[in-house]
Amino acid sequence: MSRRVVRQSKFRHVFGQPVKADQMYEDIRVSKVTWDSSFCAVNPKFLAIIVESGGGGAFIVLPLAKTGRVDKNHPLVTGHTAPVLDIDWCPHNDNVIASASEDTTVMVWQIPDYVPVRNLTEPVVTLEGHSKRVGILAWHPTARNVLLSAGGDNLVILWNVGTGETLLALEDMHTDLIYNVGWNRNGSLLVTACKDKRVRVIDPRQRRVVANNFEEPIALQEMDTSNGVLLPFYDPDSSIVYLCGKGDSSIRYFEITAEAPYVHYLSTYSSKEPQRGMGFMPKRGLDVSKCEIARFFKLHERKCEPIVMTVPRKSDLFQDDLYPDTPGPEPALEADEWLAGKDAEPILVSLRDGYVPLKNRELKVLKKNVLDHRPPPGHRRGPAAGASGLSRPALEEVLEEIRALKETVRAQEKRISDLESKLCQLTNGTA
Structure with a gap:
């Protein structure tokens, strides 16, 4: 008689369940734009969702605790002149969010802790450099104020949000539309998925592709036969990858290990309604008292439904094996340090006593004054420059x-x- 050997894993019994009806977010006009982003971003303080908006693009920001029916006059974050395609919260400041739009711009916003009484229309900074729509955003995991954007011009730009300037522009690396972008844990490398059916691992500071030959996979897992786009979410603390099918009604999750066969199917969460987008809570925003290892925010046509992934445990004590120290809100590097070649691992925090979000920290943008770039002594002024007729004292006064x-x-x-x-x-x- 043969005996089946069951693989040991602390995540073998992970299960997902929706929250109660009064803990959902209802009456939200989720965007109908045909773009394959998640349309949702969440952190320990706020939930942000791209919504339908006349005359431009907009998204709504809700305090996490403000569940139930959303007032139809709730203020929006507006400013783009075309639909918003992607949004992403800054990992080092829970009040700062970036938005990308079909209008070719990226805007960075400071969200107040209180609910404003009117729409937010003035971003902290507007980043202009793409020639076509911008559909992907990804903040650097360890360096302060470093933001990545990718657009329909097949261009990847890295910005210093603190100065409003371009750090790097990665040109001529992609031959077609970029579908997705992700950073490694310390932000030294990034990976892109492209319409040309290639995955590229890129060293952005060296401006070169370090790997793109993935012809022989170490593991192959067939998902399903549907045509919907998969939204992947990876939790490095548990080595679990969650795959959410856009237009599908399920979340499949797999554990990744260092030994063959490398990919281990755990389970599938299914519901009746298809999802139009999905948000994924950072680890520091989870309820550790309930052994919660992941929380999703599933978008439907008119509501957002939180889904909680839990590991069943009988003990009420803090579960050290489920919650190793996780990246906190403090950056490990400044933008200039990272650009100069320095790398650093994320600064970790313990979740033993739960995580308390920090108060609003203002994002300051120090733009360089174009007038500081004066011509060298003896340089002849052109006709246009001399036409102003302003002397040095008069210019200083202005x-x-x-x-x-x-x-x-x-x-x-x-x-x-x-x-x-x-x-x-x-x-x-x-x-």
Whole structure:
């Protein structure tokens, strides 16, 4: 008589379940744009969803605890002149989110902790460099303010959001549309999937492809026969990859190991309604008291449904094996350090006592003054430059006046923000 050997794994019994009806987010007009992004981004403080919007592009940001029916007049984040295609929260600041659009721009936004009373229309910075629509965003995992964007021009651009400038532009590496982009754990390499059926591993600072020959896979797993796009989400702490089919109604999850056969099927979560998009909560946003190892935010036509993945345990104690130290919100490098060639592993935090999100930290953008690039001594001024007729003292006076006006604007913006916060408190009956 033969005996079947069962593979030992602490994740063998992972199961998924939806939350109760009153913990869902309802009456949300999810975008109908035909683009294969997740349409959703989530962090320990906020849930953001790309929505239908007339006259441009928009997305909605909800405090994570604000479940139930969403007011039809809830403020949106607007500013793009064409539909928004992708959004991504900054891993080092839970109040900062980037958006990419068909209008060829990337915008970075500061989201207040309180709910504003009107639409947010002014981004902290607008990044312009693509010639076609921008459909992919990915923040660097360890360097502060480094953002990657990929567009329909087959171009990958790395930005320093803190200065609003381009760090690197990776040209002539892709022959067709880029489908997806991901960083490795310390951000030294990135990987892209392209319509030309090639996967490229790229060293961005060296501007070269270090690997793209994947003709002989070490493991092959047949998924299904449907034509829907798969949205992959990988959790390095548990080595589990979750595959969510867009237009499908299931989430399949597999454990990845270092020994053959490398890929081990765990289970499938299925529901009745197909998903139009999916958000994936960072590890620090999970409820460790309930042995929760993953949380998804599944988008339907008019609602968002959280799905919780849990490992059954009888003990109420903190489960060290399920929750190793995980990347926290502090960056390990500055943008200039990374660009100069330095690498660093993420700064880890413990989840033993649960994670408490940090208060709003303002993103400051220090743009260089184009007037600082003065011609060298003795350089002849062209006719256009001489036409202004401004002497050096007069120019200095104008610049000083501009600086004073900017300070006045900043002070007024802060006053408006404080008044909005007080008005919000009065409206909610808390003051």
